[in-house]
Amino acid sequence: MTQTVHPPNSSGKQMLSEQVYAYLRDAIMRGDYAPGDALKPQGLAKEQGVSLAVVREALVRVVGEGLADRLPNRGFAVPAFSDRRWQEIAEARRTIEPVVLRMSIERGDVDWEARVRAAHHRLARTPAFVPEEGEHYSSAWSEAHRVFHRTLLEGCGNPVLLETFDRMWTASELARRWAAQRNPDRDALGEHRRLEEAALARDADTAAEVLAQHLTLTAAALTGCTQRQG
């Protein structure tokens, strides 16, 4: 085919740092590295076949999202959450999310309703505990779980609030990864169903209450399972 005038980024080819960033984010979230593990630019650069600058940029971004710690002149590491920090994250979620859920239920349109239904259906149909080859959790269920909770809130129509949810979810999941190893998730199927029902019935009071309780129970189930004390 003839080469038309260079369209910006037409080839879909993305920056190397973007790829490495995505790799690091996924690997850390997936639990490929243990909490406290050092993330050495040199090793990563060799593994990924890129230069230090690329790895460095990716690491800086990863730190910005709370997925890694940085000690100046001492390198990067996977964060090891304390029990205290895990509780703080859980508390922040149950402080904020019920309020946003109310707003979402008051504002969500029919399209939102449909997406809530779809997200719940998908979550309910995804087996929660089928760790595949070498994995210690189901990434499929984990993703469906995230989408369900996020979709519930998306009716609020406020990207800033949803960004806040995203950040807290990331932190929450990162902590859960390792807590869940010893203390697998309790069955929250009923809670999720009640959440969906209350949301679609536009019963903000019940929904907010169920969500708060859901978060409290999850936090309680996982407390005491994290790595080091804070």
Added chain:
Amino acid sequence: MTQTVHPPNSSGKQMLSEQVYAYLRDAIMRGDYAPGDALKPQGLAKEQGVSLAVVREALVRVVGEGLADRLPNRGFAVPAFSDRRWQEIAEARRTIEPVVLRMSIERGDVDWEARVRAAHHRLARTPAFVPEEGEHYSSAWSEAHRVFHRTLLEGCGNPVLLETFDRMWTASELARRWAAQRNPDRDALGEHRRLEEAALARDADTAAEVLAQHLTLTAAALTGCTQRQG
């Protein structure tokens, strides 16, 4: 004096990227660059007398905090907030901050009370509009304002919630910078005083109400003053 065993970071000398990052953050927040202005690594590197790598790292961090936009292969730029985005930020603040304020008032100890008093005193004594040489706002008042609002919430004792406040405040201030040029702040002295009084009286209902109204009024006063429509 003899050189003792290298203590980590003893000289207080910090990384170059840290300095450049601080410079960029302050310059953008201060309004040294106009919304939409390109942040060119080459120019910055020359200005700051450092290499591209450190500027690049600083820029990536700045983007991570929402203080700059990035278009792959097209560089970095100071974000130009739309009116819609400004309203979303304001709504997010009045959705979350009153709830956190309640928690803070219920939990804050005497030390917190003292800090609230001090922060309010400082804010009340700082003249709001004495733009110095070439400045279009008072950085002293702006900082006192931030500290007051943050201190009010610090009683909650939850770093995650305070981080959320920090992010929203940054975004809020960045948008306010340019809105305030045409539409200077209204006098919020009375509202701040009522906030302090309600907080110290442990009247969570009143405090949350005043804060919500304070945020609503501020948002209303600044709406319609941003750069481009969204």
Added chain:
DNA sequence: ATTCAACAAATAATCGATTTTTCGTGTTAG
């Protein structure tokens, strides 16, 4: 006059190598 391709300049992204700091080991003074 308008459109599109080829070329040139500017800027972003990446790389390879150098400098700086930390970490680990062995040595010596007390």
Added chain:
DNA sequence: CTAACACGAAAAATCGATTATTTGTTGAAT
């Protein structure tokens, strides 16, 4: 035996230069 130091290896931070992409311009074809 302990503690402070010196030295070398490892890793982080920085730099200078190269490669790739975008942007602006020119000129020919329609």
